[in-house]
Amino acid sequence: MLGLGLEVSLSRSLKNIDQYLSEIINTRKTELLNKQQEGTAGTLHDDLLSRFMKKKESYSDQFLQHVALNFILAGRDTSSVALSWFFWLCTLNPRVEEKILLELCTVLMETRGMDTSKWVEEPLVFEEVDRLLYLKAALSETLRLYPSVPEDSKHVVNDDILPDGTFVPSGSMVTYSIYSVGRMKFIWGEDCMEFKPERWLSEDGTKFEVQDSYRFVSFNAGPRICLGKDLAYLQMKSIAAAVLLRHRLMVAPGHRVEQKMSLTLFMKYGLKVNVLPRDLRPVVDKIIATARCKGDESCGKEAVIVTGNGVNNEAVELVAAVS
Numbered sequence: 615m616l617g618l619g620l621e622v623s624l625s626r627s628l629k630n631i632d633q634y635l636s637e638i639i640n641t642r643k644t645e646l647l648n649k650q651q652e653g654t655a656g657t658l659h660d661d662l663l664s665r666f667m668k669k670k671e672s673y674s675d676q677f678l679q680h681v682a683l684n685f686i687l688a689g690r691d692t693s694s695v696a697l698s699w700f701f702w703l704c705t706l707n708p709r710v711e712e713k714i715l716l717e718l719c720t721v722l723m724e725t726r727g728m729d730t731s732k733w734v735e736e737p738l739v740f741e742e743v744d745r746l747l748y749l750k751a752a753l754s755e756t757l758r759l760y761p762s763v764p765e766d767s768k769h770v771v772n773d774d775i776l777p778d779g780t781f782v783p784s785g786s787m788v789t790y791s792i793y794s795v796g797r798m799k800f801i802w803g804e805d806c807m808e809f810k811p812e813r814w815l816s817e818d819g820t821k822f823e824v825q826d827s828y829r830f831v832s833f834n835a836g837p838r839i840c841l842g843k844d845l846a847y848l849q850m851k852s853i854a855a856a857v858l859l860r861h862r863l864m865v866a867p868g869h870r871v872e873q874k875m876s877l878t879l880f881m882k883y884g885l886k887v888n889v890l891p892r893d894l895r896p897v898v899d900k901i902i903a904t905a906r907c908k909g910d911e912s913c914g915k916e917a918v919i920v921t922g923n924g925v926n927n928e929a930v931e932l933v934a935a936v937s
């Protein structure tokens with residue numbers, strides 16, 4: 615209002631964001647126009663914004679800017695910080711990381727064959743990502759313990775009474791702690807502090823058990839539930855799978871991982887890791903050994919790992935046939 619202090623940098627930042635977004639929207643417009651005029655096949659971009667712009671309803675530039683900004687604010691830090699916590703938890707829980715890889719490699723054996731170089735030639739397609747149930751469970755478990763949005767506040771418009779009888783006067787704020795809800799014994803059990811993706815799966819490990827959204831509130835619940843939830847899982851699963859398939863991560867010696875509570879649950883010093891090449895041979899060998907073991911009771915408990923990850927008979931037969 616007065617153009618002093620923080621207001622100066624705020625208005626400068628708003629101008630920068632406006633300019634950034636208008637440039638993006640104008641580029642997409644030119645692309646779409648060129649495509650219509652010259653009939654060129656496909657556009658450079660095929661993202662959410664381009665799809666909004668291709669819709670029959672013509673949206674104003676200002677509306678498109680608001681949509682793009684909303685998605686950047688709501689979807690960027692939330693997904694990226696969740697991935698930082700996920701990769702860190704994988705380094706602390708090699709058993710979980712191995713199960714993620716066993717699931718991933720089993721799917722790729724079925725869809726791309728036994729030549730592992732073919733697994734990294736092209737990014738995973740939707741149908742492949744969709745089958746990674748254990749990975750989805752591990753990401754959900756990450757968000758339970760380290761929710762990207764650790765607390766959520768609502769402004770009370772009119773006097774109201776909460777279901778437990780608490781009166782909330784108009785003008786007040788109600789804040790609930792998503793972080794605490796994810797660590798409550800009466801909701802998650804005695805082992806609530808443990809990182810256990812299995813709690814999200816059916817007993818035989820073949821189905822993802824969708825939790826009541828009022829128990830798992832990392833995406834909020836009810837009418838204002840996160841609109842990008844499915845997209846967030848798709849993005850996080852794709853990135854997590856792509857990284858773990860190619861690399862082994864090790865936290866850099868001496869690096870401290872600490873929480874920083876703010877609007878987003880950041881890592882105070884980020885996550886510094888050493889990135890090493892991934893050797894998939896032990897994982898592949900284990901899948902083949904497990905397939906050989908199938909039906910042979912003398913093989914022991916290890917054999918359960920793969921079948922417990924939702925691998926169907928075709929995969930096991932394929933592995934058995936190749937070996």
Ligand code: HEM
Binds near residue numbers: 686688690692693846
């Ligand atoms: C791990 C990733 C994500 C988490 C943990 C997350 C979490 C949340 C939470 C807790 C809310 C409720 C905020 C409130 O009530 O004040 C929310 C709302 C929202 N999220 Fe997400 N989000 C994620 C990713 C995304 C992505 C990728 C998008 C879109 C590209 C997105 C779009 C939205 C939108 C548009 C809203 C507002 C919904 C409304 O108020 O009706 N989110 N999200």
